[in-house]
Amino acid sequence: MTLRNSALARAEQLLGRAARIRESLKDVQEIDELFTVQTMSLSDRPIEPVDALWFFGRARGDTDNLFELVTLALKLDTAQHVVINGSDGERQGGNKPGEAWEGKTVWTQRLKEFGVERVHYCRPAMNTKEEGDEYLTYSLAQGWETAAIVCQPHQAVRAMLGLVETMTKRCQFLRVYVIAPDITNWFRPVFGSQGHDELPRYLHIQQELIRIRLYQTRGDLCSFADLLEYYRNRASIR
Numbered sequence: 001m002t003l004r005n006s007a008l009a010r011a012e013q014l015l016g017r018a019a020r021i022r023e024s025l026k027d028v029q030e031i032d033e034l035f036t037v038q039t040m041s042l043s044d045r046p047i048e049p050v051d052a053l054w055f056f057g058r059a060r061g062d063t064d065n066l067f068e069l070v071t072l073a074l075k076l077d078t079a080q081h082v083v084i085n086g087s088d089g090e091r092q093g094g095n096k097p098g099e100a101w102e103g104k105t106v107w108t109q110r111l112k113e114f115g116v117e118r119v120h121y122c123r124p125a126m127n128t129k130e131e132g133d134e135y136l137t138y139s140l141a142q143g144w145e146t147a148a149i150v151c152q153p154h155q156a157v158r159a160m161l162g163l164v165e166t167m168t169k170r171c172q173f174l175r176v177y178v179i180a181p182d183i184t185n186w187f188r189p190v191f192g193s194q195g196h197d198e199l200p201r202y203l204h205i206q207q208e209l210i211r212i213r214l215y216q217t218r219g220d221l222c223s224f225a226d227l228l229e230y231y232r233n234r235a236s237i238r
Helices: 003-041 066-075 104-113 128-142 153-170 203-218 224-236
Strands: 050-055 079-084 146-150 175-179
Touching: 003 153, 003 224, 050 066, 050 128, 050 175, 066 079, 066 104, 066 146, 079 104, 079 128, 128 153, 146 153, 153 175, 153 203, 153 224, 175 224
Parallel strands: 050 079, 050 146, 146 175
Antiparallel strands: none
8 A cells, every 4th residue: 555545544534533423422412402402391381371281192091191280280270271183083194083092072071071161172183293283373373372282201392393393484483381290100001103002101202212303304393402492582482
């Protein structure tokens, strides 16, 4: 090997090593940002009453403690209204009611059993991103300014990432918070996205991370840094 070729080979090795270091640092930064927004989201309950609760659809078995949260918030007047998905629980691209989640009729009946008399419905939505978009559209039409997502802990970040992306694109902002259960049975078998994959709940966390990466690449979700910035400036939204 000539001296020139040897130098080129060393340079290529150094460039490759630098690229790996940059990628590693990028991953570390991303993990740090994810941990930050996850921690903030799960301690994000509003300190003042909100106009609406956005009760995101959950698959069979994954609703424990959620109806109780909605009922308590309405009884204590920490929220004025509850909005649920107006679909019948069909999967995305499907037409069989109750496949993805139980649907509006079942949830309305369950809420009434808990003493909730009035339920609002957004337009039917087939996935979490669409749900957030429709909740936002409905709430803006009602003239509401504040809302709180009601969901399981592992769903909160993805839901908020989608909402902030949509609010930013539309230039229409509400002050949105997260309400998740204080106690969660992570080993309880529950169904996941679109009603698939009955697994212990903690195993769905990894699937959430995969979806976040995929949907961010697709442009459906904002970055973790954008969500952090939203939290930083939320109080000034009017």
